[in-house]
Amino acid sequence: MTTSVSRPPSSGLAAGLAKVGAIFRRDVIVALSYPGNFALAWLGIVIEVVVAWYISRLIPPSRSFDPTGVVAVGFFQYLAVNQAFVRFQTAALNSFAESIRDAQLTGTLEIVLSTPTQLPTLILSSAVWSFTYTILQTAVYLAIAVAFGLDLSHVNYLTTAVFLILTVGAVSPLGVLAASLAMVIKKTGPVEFLSTASASLFGGVYLPLNRLPVALQAIGWLLPITHALNGFRAAAAGIPLSGVASDAIWLVVASLILMPVSLWIFAKSVGRARVDGTLSMY
Amino acid sequence: MTDAMLTVEHVDKSFPVAHGLGAMFRTLAWQQIPRRQVLFDVNLRVARGELFGLLGPNGAGKSTLVKLLATLTVPDRGRMTLDGIDVEREPIKAKSRIGLCTGDERSFYFRLTARQNMEFFGALMGLSGKFLQKRIDECVELVDLREHLDTRFGGFSSGMRVRLTMARALLADPAIMFLDEPTRAVDPVHATELRALIRRDLVERAGKTVILATNLLDEAWELCDRVAVVNHGRIVAMGPPRELDVELGAVVRYRVTVDEVDEEMLHRTRDVPGFRDLRVVRTEKGVDLHVEMEPRDGGLGALMRAVSWNGTTLRDFRPIEAGPLDIFRKVTLDDDNER
Numbered sequence: 056m057t058t059s060v061s062r063p064p065s066s067g068l069a070a071g072l073a074k075v076g077a078i079f080r081r082d083v084i085v086a087l088s089y090p091g092n093f094a095l096a097w098l099g100i101v102i103e104v105v106v107a108w109y110i111s112r113l114i115p116p117s118r119s120f121d122p123t124g125v126v127a128v129g130f131f132q133y134l135a136v137n138q139a140f141v142r143f144q145t146a147a148l149n150s151f152a153e154s155i156r157d158a159q160l161t162g163t164l165e166i167v168l169s170t171p172t173q174l175p176t177l178i179l180s181s182a183v184w185s186f187t188y189t190i191l192q193t194a195v196y197l198a199i200a201v202a203f204g205l206d207l208s209h210v211n212y213l214t215t216a217v218f219l220i221l222t223v224g225a226v227s228p229l230g231v232l233a234a235s236l237a238m239v240i241k242k243t244g245p246v247e248f249l250s251t252a253s254a255s256l257f258g259g260v261y262l263p264l265n266r267l268p269v270a271l272q273a274i275g276w277l278l279p280i281t282h283a284l285n286g287f288r289a290a291a292a293g294i295p296l297s298g299v300a301s302d303a304i305w306l307v308v309a310s311l312i313l314m315p316v317s318l319w320i321f322a323k324s325v326g327r328a329r330v331d332g333t334l335s336m337y
Numbered sequence: 338m339t340d341a342m343l344t345v346e347h348v349d350k351s352f353p354v355a356h357g358l359g360a361m362f363r364t365l366a367w368q369q370i371p372r373r374q375v376l377f378d379v380n381l382r383v384a385r386g387e388l389f390g391l392l393g394p395n396g397a398g399k400s401t402l403v404k405l406l407a408t409l410t411v412p413d414r415g416r417m418t419l420d421g422i423d424v425e426r427e428p429i430k431a432k433s434r435i436g437l438c439t440g441d442e443r444s445f446y447f448r449l450t451a452r453q454n455m456e457f458f459g460a461l462m463g464l465s466g467k468f469l470q471k472r473i474d475e476c477v478e479l480v481d482l483r484e485h486l487d488t489r490f491g492g493f494s495s496g497m498r499v500r501l502t503m504a505r506a507l508l509a510d511p512a513i514m515f516l517d518e519p520t521r522a523v524d525p526v527h528a529t530e531l532r533a534l535i536r537r538d539l540v541e542r543a544g545k546t547v548i549l550a551t552n553l554l555d556e557a558w559e560l561c562d563r564v565a566v567v568n569h570g571r572i573v574a575m576g577p578p579r580e581l582d583v584e585l586g587a588v589v590r591y592r593v594t595v596d597e598v599d600e601e602m603l604h605r606t607r608d609v610p611g612f613r614d615l616r617v618v619r620t621e622k623g624v625d626l627h628v629e630m631e632p633r634d635g636g637l638g639a640l641m642r643a644v645s646w647n648g649t650t651l652r653d654f655r656p657i658e659a660g661p662l663d664i665f666r667k668v669t670l671d672d673d674n675e676r
Binding site: 069070073074076077078080081084085088089161162163165166167168169170171172173239240241326329330331332333334335336 | 465
């Protein structure tokens with residue numbers, strides 16, 4: 056029962072990273088094992104860009120679409136950046152919850168939870184592949200959109216990179232909360248609906264927030280995706296980080312507050328499922 | 338038994354009868370959700386290196402007890418320790434001592450190969466690199482799956498899946514193993530090999546503590562140092578199988594060979610105090626009466642009188658040793674009758 060090769064340490068940073076890597080690798084293998092689904096997802100991006108381009112032709116340029124509000128820019132410039140980056144919220148809200156849901160359905164949740172792995176490691180790692188995939192999809196979306204006329208010649212890469220990190224940090228807690236709900240109610244449908252509806256209506260994906268009634272603007276202001284999209288549109292327009300500092304700070308504060316709260320709620324939901332004996336139910 | 342590997346003290350467990358969104362709203366509204374109690378004041382003490390069986394009918398509470406010990410559910414009351422570690426207070430530490438073989442063949446990723454599955458679970462157990470690869474090779478070899486290591490798990494038969502579950506439980510070389518029906522769906526040859534692996538390799542050679550939950554009486558009797566019979570959430574009998582045989586003396590069986598039988602003889606046999614069952618088998622030597630009865634004073638004499646009442650010649654008479662099934666029937670039926 057013993058081997059001649061020495062056993063590596065089973066705790067610490069290296070072991071933690073090995074677990075993250077194992078979860079990432081599992082998700083990559085599973086995703087690539089459905090080649091048809093994988094290919095269709097990329098085709099969907101092309102269609103999304105084309106639809107956005109056609110809709111944009113119906114709407115005249117407006118200063119509302121410009122991050123600075125100074126010059127009139129085309130709707131495609133506004134919509135394409137939003138559609139490209141709103142994926143991060145969709146990815147966050149879906150991937151964590153789907154990871155839990157898949158584990159319930161495949162019967163792996165109990166055995167995974169029986170390993171000496173911390174809950175934050177398990178839940179946060181479950182979206183690493185999803186965010187990686189989303190970065191690739193976003194890049195492809197933008198590349199296709201450029202072919203259709205999106206102007207990215209002034210991009211501020213530092214602002215983009217910072218907002219990429221902040222967006223992942225701020226929307227991930229929402230995904231963890233969604234996963235908590237999936238742990239209890241065994242469904243992800245309500246989460247998916249809320250993610251799409253909230254981003255579309257209040258997050259300013261399809262129309263600028265300042266065109267909404269004040270009450271709805273307030274709701275939009277509370278959503279991380281609103282500030283994230285503000286940052287990405289600014290980055291696309293070449294605005295430096297200092298120009299969108301308030302949005303960046305909002306995302307940092309939201310991350311710092313929401314992340315521990317969401318992890319605490321997730322731990323509570325797992326605890327509840329353990330008490331009720333529903334870990335393996337679906 | 339001072340060196341306890343596992344202790345369970347006064348453990349109760351219940352589950353709510355309603356789940357999901359409705360139950361969540363009821364909880365938020367401070368409404369009490371009715372619960373169904375599945376374990377009642379369970380007490381156990383398992384020694385280091387012991388192979389301990391949990392035996393009971395379906396729904397008796399065996400799997401719930403295993404899940405409690407594997408930290409997958411929590412007790413309403415009571416305390417459990419593994420290797421001196423409080424399971425509730427230090428679950429991560431406790432988990433690092435555990436190897437869990439659930440018998441649930443769904444507990445793998447169907448799109449991954451056996452090797453990829455083992456690499457994934459091995460990493461979560463804290464193993465990596467060459468050590469992990471070596472352990473995977475060793476463990477799949479033990480369950481005779483080496484040739485199938487690069488086959489997708491979805492292509493495995495039920496028996497192969499269960500065997501891979503056993504290999505996974507062995508990966509981290511745990512001090513204590515929880516095996517929940519480890520030979521379920523496994524063909525007889527591999528089931529025999531798995532039993533030998535459990536008894537000979539894990540317990541006798543490696544000195545592991547094994548908790549075996551099973552419905553298979555003969556398996557428990559053959560393998561276990563001690564057995565606890567669980568019924569309706571209570572431990573109704575506990576001890577080494579051979580001692581249970583003697584102490585409980587559940588039923589006695591006799592084979593009586595006579596020349597011929599008639600209705601009156603059979604009627605008188607059925608009237609013997611403590612009579613339970615009678616089977617008549619005609620053979621070349623005569624007629625065998627397989628009689629099952631409760632061990633009562635005077636019972637044997639009454640049986641002798643019944644079968645020889647009209648001068649029938651008794652050709653042979655043999656007591657048949659009580660088996661696990663008799664013990665199991667006895668303790669579960671007695672418990673049911675007391676309810």
